[in-house]
Amino acid sequence: MDQPTVGILHPGSMGAAVAACAAANATAVLWSTAGRSPDSRARAKRFGLEPVSTLHELLDRCDVVISLCPPAAAEDLAREVAAHSYAGLYVEANAINAERAVQIASLLGPEATVVDGGVVGSPPVKGKTPALYLSGRVAATERVAALFAGTAVRTKVLGTDIGMASALKLSYASFQKTSRVLVALAIGLAREHGVDQELVHIASLRTDSYLSETEYVAKTAARAWRWGPELEEAADMLAAVGLPPEMLRAAASTLARWHDAKDDGELTLTEALDRLAHS
Structure with missing residues (x-):
């Protein structure tokens, strides 16, 4: 399988570190600088993420997008992505309840393939090895698992139903x-x-x-x-x-x-x- 281009939405302390792990099996890992704080810029640079100027450019270039943000922002972020008719693989990895995960999958529509994710543990730095639990279509969860193979982020697929990981x-x-x-x-x-x-x-x-x-x-x-x-x-x-x-x-x-x-x-x-x- 060809190495995908990955995008991380809102790279916080967890998101940036997880994205950096994905870089081991990706062509590139992108993030959008639009509206982001100096702290976010410094963090993304520290983890070696490649900046792009707009969300539109990120979505246009990325095969896989990972959403890791504060729970309250999860749906708004998904709506922004849906507004661009994104047709790639969307990893909904926020700490939200199962019903909201299903709603977000529906919101992104049939164009995108959604994988439900849940991170348990600390950011993968300084020897920490968090687990990323996944649920969704078999081919999609396998693709996400492959993205983190051999990295500090351990993955486990729970099943095919969106909401299980959440x-x-x-x-x-x-x-x-x-x-x-x-x-x-x-x-x-x-x-x-x-x-x-x-x-x-x-x-x-x-x-x-x-x-x-x-x-x-x-x-x-x-x-x-x-x-x-x-x-x-x-x-x-x-x-x-x-x-x-x-x-x-x-x-x-x-x-x-x-x-x-x-x-x-x-x-x-x-x-x-x-x-x-x-x-």
Whole structure:
């Protein structure tokens, strides 16, 4: 199979790193500079992505397009692509619920081939090896899997139904992200009563307790702007199947208190807990 030309839409920290992995099995990996921030430009340059001036040029040149953006922007981005009558392979890899994944596939119409994707893990840098779960037509998922063969992005095909990969991603996120929010609340409560070190000590006696990993509180705060919308998506999925969504909605509401900590890699545990208590 000939190596495709790949486009990455909105190359954030995850998208740019994933796209860079795809470059190993692609002719080129493109991104559109239109309307993008200096940070995005610097990130794309660091990962060796090839700039083009417009989305139209990107879609015209690319056989495969990967959408990795904040959940709230997923459908608007798909509409922009659909408006150009894109007829290639579209990898919908955002943290959205299964119903929205199906809607996006419908929105792109019969011209495009849509693969549903869900990334579990950290961006593929510094030895990290996230998994990209896929669902959709067999030939299409095989093509995406081939794109990442031999790279730090591991792929696994779940089935042929659009929505399966999104459902797995959000099922995992509903535990993994909410548990980190509970850690912040537990440590914050203990700190207010002067027993936070004892709490961490108790938790450290268990090898499987997030409570002993206090460094994740500040990391959670810095990622809250992304994690909150993901949990809202997961809550929608719970409600759709008759399961109670309140736990995840409450966690999303808690994460909203850290809205001004976006991507703050210098945030300390004390600063994160102070913001949580006083926002």
